[in-house]
Amino acid sequence: MxxxxxxxxxxxxxxxxxxxxxxxxxxxxxxxxxxxxxxxxxxxxxxxxxxxxxxxxxxxxxxxxxxxxxxxxxxxxxxxxxxLPEDRLKTFDALVEEYRTDLYTRAYKEALIAQGADSLISTAQLEAFYEKEKENFKLKERIARLRFIELPQNFLNKDEVSSRLRRFKKDDVKWLDSIGVQFKKLNFNDSIWVRSSRIFEEIPPITFENQDRYLKKSQFFELEDSLGVYLVKIEEVKQLNDVAPFSFITPTIKQVLLSRRKINYLRKLETEIIDEAIKDKEFEVFTDEK
Structure with missing residues (x-):
């Protein structure tokens, strides 16, 4: 319709x-x-x-x-x-049927998982998996917790912004928020771990080559390029091959656990479906008995 x-x-x-x-x-x-x-x-x-x-x-x-x-x-x-030759037609027909079967069964499996598989994972489960597997969660790049502001060039109140970003008390945060519309870019959430590759994108004067100079714990610095002025306060840094912090790796752990849960759920369903079909005499395997 x-x-x-x-x-x-x-x-x-x-x-x-x-x-x-x-x-x-x-x-x-x-x-x-x-x-x-x-x-x-x-x-x-x-x-x-x-x-x-x-x-x-x-x-x-x-x-x-x-x-x-x-x-x-x-x-x-x-x-x-x-x-077309008959053998090629048979091959194509088999591929079409295989694709058709896969399309239907995949959609049905996804519907069963959405309906029946538990998607809730507790913090305790995440932490237990992290403690057991933490040696497998080595960092592939440097990460950091930081806050920063990008100012337009020749910003008149740069010194006070710099002082308040460095100090970052409750009153400072409130004041910075109140004038945030004047900033070109800002990030005040310094509890979130950020990949170094993302830092290079957000703060172009920091590069892969010079990151050793700037990405250091408790460091505050000011950088400038043709786009603007960057005020940056680094809170903490984790190095390449360090064990990833729990908060950073939690989304990955959750996906791993959900994937395992889905696989186990599907295996259980497939077993139940076959057992039920055998019981109802809808499925049987023929063997040669000599």
Whole structure:
């Protein structure tokens, strides 16, 4: 079924095509727009593709083009079945059936998982897994907790902004927030671990080559380039090959645990499905007994 918003422009297009086609058609497929052999293209196949903004002229042009493309595909398919070698056709048919099976079963498995698999993972479970596997969570790059502000060049109140960002007491945070609209960029959440590669993107004067100079615990510095002035306070740094902090690696742990839970749930379902089919005599394996 197509929506009401498509109905009127599409109806006019359909009437145009059906009146034209009816002169040369004596079959029961009254809603058909075209036929190739025993295959028909119907109104309801094309209706969802007509958008609300199309004029009647554009719609007619679109439908005409769609019919021609559909006919071309159908004719080529028919020719391929006649002219391709039988062994290739069997191979293609097997691939199509395999894809069809995979498409249906994958969708059904996802629906079963969404319906029945538990997606809640407690902090205790995350922490237990982290403690057990922490040696497998070595960092592949440096990470840091930091706060920073990017100011426009020649910003008049730079010294006070710098002083308050460094001190960062409650009153300082409130004051900085109040004028934050004047900053080009800011990050005050220094409890979040940030990858060095992301730092290079946000603060271009810090690069892979000079990171040893700047990415140090408790360091405060000011950098400048053609884009602006960067005020940066580093709270903490973890080095390459250090064990990743729990808060940094938690999303990864959660995905690992959810993935394992889904796999185990599917294995259990598959076992139950086979057992039920055997019990109901819907499935059996034939063996040669000699």
């Amino acid at each position: 197509y929506s009401k918003q498509h109905a009127f422009p599409f109806l006019a297009v359909c009437i145009t095509f059906l009146l034209f086609a009816s002169c040369n058609r004596n079959d029961a497929n009254q809603n058909a727009l075209a036929r190739v052999g025993k295959n028909y293209l119907y109104l309801e196949d094309v209706a969802p593709l007509i958008t609300e903004g199309m004029s009647k002229t554009d719609s007619v042009s679109f439908v005409t083009s769609y019919i021609n493309n559909w006919a071309s595909d159908q004719l080529l398919l028919s020719k391929s079945k006649i002219n």
